[in-house]
Amino acid sequence: MKKPKIDINNLREIAWSIWDPLSLGRATSDWRQIEWLDEYDGYMLRAFGYLRNKGDEQRAVDYLCGIETSAMGLRATSEMKDGALETVKALHRYARELRSNRFD
Template sequence: MMKKVHPKINTNRLREIGWSLWDPIGLNKTMGGWKGRPFEDEYDTYLAKAAGMLRNNSDFTEVVDYLFFIQSQHIGMGPKEIDLRIRTKLLAVVQAISDDPLIWRKP
């Protein structure tokens, strides 16, 4: 029986997307960038889960809802209800993760 090989996530690519398109806390703007900073991994877990959801064929709405939950409930930033502006922003994050051919690499 062949062992299934799972691709590894490219954390650097995911961070580029997360910090440029999402950054719910606003650290990138207020701290003058994220690269090489102690908080550069702040969103890794959430973005990796979103990427994994997409890889497992979750629809975009489900991933947008997940990121909104993280942003509004878990992190506590922003309104408790999603509006069109926030949904559009989160959809751009999800689309960017989905479209990036370098997010997943072979182990």
């Protein structure tokens, strides 16, 4: 069965309104106005893939925390893990929504 198409704007909304580890979007109230709108797309797509394919929330959390520390050079904190977990839960809700819409 074919998987429903991902709407990148849904992933962007999660990235900019929940995750945003570099606080790039804090200067505006509307994430759609951010100059670097696609900055987090690759990270969100990969984390979403972990959830969509295997439902592996811990792997997705570890991935996002790894991006923050390795790729972005941020210091690991409990807030980082909490933010990654909140982001992954939102991504997982979206994955479930896509699955349920497949049968509409």
